Amino acid sequence: MSFEARCSGRLIKAHDLHIGRLPKLTRYQRKEALRELAKAGTHKPTSRGATMSAEARFRGLPLQKKLVPQMFLTYFDEVKYQHGVQPYYWLGGIMVEAQLVAVLEAQVNELSRECFGRAHLESGTEFHAKDIFHGKANFKGWDAAKRIDVLQRLSKIIDRHDEIYKVPIRLEPARMLASDPEHKAFMFFVERVQMQLCHLNGIGMLIGDHEKSMVGASTYNLSRYREHGTDYQFGRAIDRLIDTVHFTHSHHSRMLQLADVYMYVQQMCAATSERRSWTRTTLVDFIRRETKLLAPHRYKDWPTAQSWYA
Known part of the structure; x- marks a missing residue:
């Protein structure tokens, strides 16, 4: 460096x-x-x-x-909490040095040409993990083995442990007193991104999947954290993230599609359901055996067994 x-x-x-x-x-x-x-x-x-x-x-x-620090871009997505279906609220993503973005985009575009015959960004060429896994939208009618192969190939694109930094946040709303897990998860996420940027001695920007419920609150909260630090007595100073939180639709960004795949396999591997289909077992075994996607660089699980306030 x-x-x-x-x-x-x-x-x-x-x-x-x-x-x-x-x-x-x-x-x-x-x-x-x-x-x-x-x-x-x-x-x-x-x-x-x-x-x-x-x-x-x-x-x-x-x-x-x-002295010019390195620039890192952090792409993030969420997995929503659903009582009785999804026990956690997930927020997280991948952090990459700016120069690496074009390399990753080219790899996803190559897969897009194989799958769709074209690579330009539109809804018809989007890799959305849930649709791939369940055979919906762009993957409707596809053979299960072919769909799992696509998810495995996307996972391997992300699996550059020394170049793509992974930051997942997992909250369990059923055990929390607070009624806004989204706010707390975003604060934890910003803190972990700040920590990783300090470790890399870089600066960064946040880029998220466009969700109306997140845009206003996230931009406001990041500006507040940058000015005053994060909440609570032991809040952190946030001085490595610049500008604001940028949002765009996932079909307009290959990097957001990779963030979506990363968060999808995170929640899938953490699932405790006894129902194990061939597709689920095959994908989970591949992630655990053939990748380091379950080895985050920064993470937060909340609440913990020692938490007195959640």
Whole structure:
């Protein structure tokens, strides 16, 4: 990872790195930055109070160097709670570096050409996991084995554990006192995305499937979190997410379709139903055996056994 990708998008002087004038950089990050600067010249340390330029410290370097963090896009979707059918409310998705998006889109488009004979974005070429699994909409009349193969291939596209970062949130509304699991799930999701961006030393944006019930509340809450931090006594500062929450229809985005597949297999593998059809067993066994989709990078299950308030 380049020096530009490690820090916070500011003009940084080598002397500032030495004496710790950048409070948002940890001691470790300052050392890493200085190590990268030193590659281009000879280190010339000076006294703590001196004001020598970067050239005097590192020969051949400009006075200042602009630090540009990596950009990550997070695509998310939900699985709604249904009493007696779906015991959890799920919200989550996949985070990818911006440069990787075109690669993933090309892979899904290739599968689209095989399935539909074309790849341009429209409702007739959408990969919607529930429709694929149950043989509806674009997959009506398809053989079960062929439909499961499509889901397996989409799952393998997502299965790049070191490049696609997975963030699922699972709430159990029946055990919660609060009546708005959507709000709490979104807050937990934003916190986990923030944590992963800090770990990657990047910045990011949220892109969601267009649901009227989510658009207004999500954009408002993210702006509030960015200004004041998340709720409750131990809320987190949110400074790695930029702009607002962007929404579009899933048939307009291959990446949202991959997020939909990811969340669908999450809830399916967590299901406790004793009814196990061939299609369900085959897909679940494949996910568990052949992928790392059940190994999230950040997650939250709520409430836990230790939760005193939910």
